[in-house]
Amino acid sequence: MKNLIKYTLCSLGLAICLVSCNEDEYLQFQDTNGLNAAVLEATPELQESAVVAIYSAFRSEGMYGRYGNLLYDYVSDELSINISGQPQLSRISEFLLDGTFDAPSGFYKSAYSGIAKANFVIEGSANYTTEPEFYEPLVAEAYFMRGLYYYILATRYGDVPIKIGESTTGFQPKSTQVEVLEQAVADLKLAAEGMRTKGIQSTGRATNETAYAMLGKTYLYLKQYDEAYEAFDQVTSYSLMSNYIDNFNVAGEFNDETLLEIDFRKGSLDGLWGNNVGNNNTLSTLRSADYSGWGxxxxxxxxxxxxxxxxxxxxxxxxxxxxxxxxxxxxxxxxxxxxxxxxxxxxxxxxxxxxxxxxxxxxxxxxxNIRLLRYSDVLLMKAETELFRSGGSLSNAIALMNQVRSRPSVSMPLYGTVAMNDAGYPVNSVEEAFAALIHERQIELAGEGKRFIDLQRWDLDMEFLFNTGIKPNYSLDKRYLPIPTEQIDTNPLIND
Structure with missing residues (x-):
């Protein structure tokens, strides 16, 4: 039974509505609603509710209600598409997207909706009258969510506009992908230093170690291996589940392996993160329908x-x-x-x-629930930093990969043994261990939206997607999703 975060219905609805009234206007970076963030000084419940509302974009159809799953998995070399009557899914798989298509447009809008909600909390915090011990971790959590949304935008769209405050008015030009990732790093650092810890944070919400893990993931994308290692090394309160499948069923939700989990509810308007305003108040996901129900x-x-x-x-x-x-x-x-x-x-x-x-x-x-970040992912990313950081250890990298293979329900032969050498995965050098790491991530995280970003950041996407013939339409100019046409049409600065 999922634990519920209890807030008064009126304060939760108010906080969400305040930051969700007109998402399109936020996307154009125009403050036409005249929102007054000082309203959050009223009560601790409002402050907490406004932070909870930042998560709700994850559940939208544009993100993990549906398209967020497809825009990662269907573009990798993991899945072949068996589609009846759903040509829009074929367009994702075949890299035939443009800025008019619902999937990349909805994904983009949802991410900026989340950023707008985070900015509302961050800027409003100047007016908080509650004790700092209460609201400072909430503001840090808002920084985490903003950094996470910017990481998502940078890795799926490349160059995008940055908006870091409600007081920012007018249209914004695109920043480079590196600049957007650096903004994510800055936000995630603040988050990691100030967020609630595991055991204190409410069930279903990110902790300071979640922020450290995402900080490490962002550094890894930037190939800053020393910094990534230091961030991953702060993740100490999580552990692998004995049964691998408990990471993907209802019974194992909110377990000790999950650092970030998207809360969904079947046939209910109740949930950890409040109503999903703007999407018929649904809290369910089409992930299972797309992947197994419809086959x-x-x-x-x-x-x-x-x-x-x-x-x-x-x-x-x-x-x-x-x-x-x-x-x-x-x-x-x-x-x-x-x-x-x-x-x-x-x-x-x-x-x-x-x-x-x-x-x-x-x-x-x-x-x-969809598990967006798992401890096994962190272990494998940390192993990667050991391979490439200054002073890294090949033996430590192998040991981290073997932790994942040693899970009781998996219990596969370990890297460095004769069995794995014979299987074609020796680990006698950094190059060999990296090949083993590519394999281990492919298997451990299959169907979890990680593979395409891995290939992209390793600069192996052309080799694994196009050169193998798996994705004959793929090319480097299709590495990133198209920015929605409506945003290009309404923002004269976006192509500057």
Whole structure:
């Protein structure tokens, strides 16, 4: 049973409405609403609620309600698309997007909506009359969310405008990707120094160690390995779950491996982060419907071949004909008792975040939480810093990768053993260990939206996507998503 953060309904609704009244205006960077951030001085409940509201953009259709999943997974070499009647998904997979398409436009708008809400809290904090011990961690949390949204924008759109205050008026030109990432670094540093710690922070919200992990991830993208290592080294309160699949089902939500989790609810308007204003107040995600209920996604041949023999993570990531699902029905034989066709299609379909892990019937209002950042990801990123930082240790990098493989439910042969040497993954040099790391991230994080960004930051996207023939339409000028046409049309500075 998910823990609920309890606020008075009126204060939560007010805080969210205050920062969500007109998202398009925020995108154009015009303060037409005349919002007065001083309203947040009224009560601690309002201050807390306004911070909670910053998270709500994650649940929008533009982000992880739907398109945020597809815009990462469908552009990588992980998935082949099995689509019936959904040509818009093919356009994502085939890199045939432009600025008029709903997916990149919705993703962009949602991120800036989150930034606007964060700016509202940050600027409003000058008027807070509560004790600093109460509101300073909240402001730090707002900095974290703003830094996270800027990281997302920089890595998926490249050069984008920066807006860092509600008082900023008028249109803004694009900043370079590096400048946007540096803004993310500045925000995440402030966040890490001031946010609530694990055990004190409310369930379902980011902690100071989440901020350190995202800071390390941002430094890693910038190839600043020493700084990334120092940030990752601050993440000490999290641990791997014994059962790998508990990172993708309802039963394992808010576990000790999750540093950041997107809270979804099935058939409910209640949730940790309040109403999702602007998207029919839905708190559910189409992730399970797209990937398993409708059966749109199958693993690419490249990914299937990458799995080692008998790796349990394959079974925890994919449904295969003959698997038992729900309360004992058989995949490929027994139909969904509702209207979805995934089980009767059989074959191989995505299991992570699937409703069928627990249920016989699929619905569009899936409530399985999406884990945006896991401790295993942090361990593997830290291993990467050990390979490339000054004074790094090859043996430490191997040990970090082996922690991930040693999870009780995985228990695969360890790097550095004869078995892994024979499997084609020796680790006698930095180059060999990096090849093993590429493999380990591919398997451990399959279908979790990490692969495309990895290939991009390693400058291996052309090699793995185009040169292999997996994505014949791919080219470096398609590395980043198109900025929405409406933003280009309304902002005369955006192309300067």
């Amino acid at each position: 749109n996604s199958i693993p690419s041949p490249v990914l299937v071949e990458a799995y080692e023999d008998n790796d349990p993570r394959f079974d925890d990531t994919w449904w295969v004909t003959g698997d038992s699902y729900g309360t004992g029905r058989t995949w490929g034989v027994d139909p969904d008792v509702g209207d979805f066709s995934g089980p009767t299609l059989g074959g191989t379909r995505m299991k992570k975040y699937s409703s069928y892990i627990e249920d016989d019937v699929h619905t569009q209002d899936n409530g399985t």
